[in-house]
């Protein structure tokens with residue numbers, strides 16, 4: 001069991017035989033924690049084939065509270081928050097959204113920031129803004145950044161790092177796409193967060209099989225520093241806690257307080273310490 005974030009082999013098993021919370025046939029997985037940086041890893045990660053099967057039917061494996069949140073528009077509060085954060089940290093003109101999903105962030109950003117591109121597995125999302133260029137890439141394959149074939153002033157990725165099989169390769173490929181003086185922004189759950197410590201297995205981002213690794217702020221920092229060093233580029237890495245603007249109703253539903261949740265309008269949002277991090281890497 002090797003921590004792919006900091007490179008340490010000093011790890012210990014913390015959960016055995018865990019299945020995915022919704023698709024209970026997905027598993028069992030044994031999860032380990034790194035004694036050096038505290039990040040979480042999967043001792044027996046799914047094969048690429050099993051993973052692509054899982055994502056083919058992904059929508060049906062979303063938890064009910066997620067589906068209800070999406071239907072009522074409550075999830076939009078988060079995407080507005082992420083878009084604002086990225087816009088505040090954007091440098092230069094060109095940008096790339098890696099793992100754009102249904103283009104929730106790319107479409108919002110495209111309204112004020114032209115020169116956008118997006119990349120993800122599969123064909124171009126139907127709803128993607130017409131002005132945004134699109135590349136189809138498999139982020140679990142080495143060398144996927146080469147098929148995009150150019151550099152960008154800002155490269156960002158929201159809630160993707162924890163899904164890939166090899167987070168160090170993902171960081172390496174993302175850094176390959178950042179132009180000189182450009183910036184990489186990675187947003188993902190933080191395994192060292194207070195929310196994770198309090199909620200344990202009930203933490204919404206504890207998703208065996210789906211969230212294959214989850215870094216701590218130290219793990220994210222060490223991983224990005226190491227990959228930049230391997231590439232021979234000078235970088236400034238800043239990893240921070242992120243209090244995401246969540247719909248209050250959505251959060252109460254996640255915590256299974258549905259009766260209280262239903263009394264609130266879905267659009268009411270508040271920044272909450274649910275345990276996310278943002279790594280902002282600037283090329284010097």
Ligand SMILES: [Zn+2]
Nearest residue numbers: 003006034037
């Ligand atoms: Zn580690």
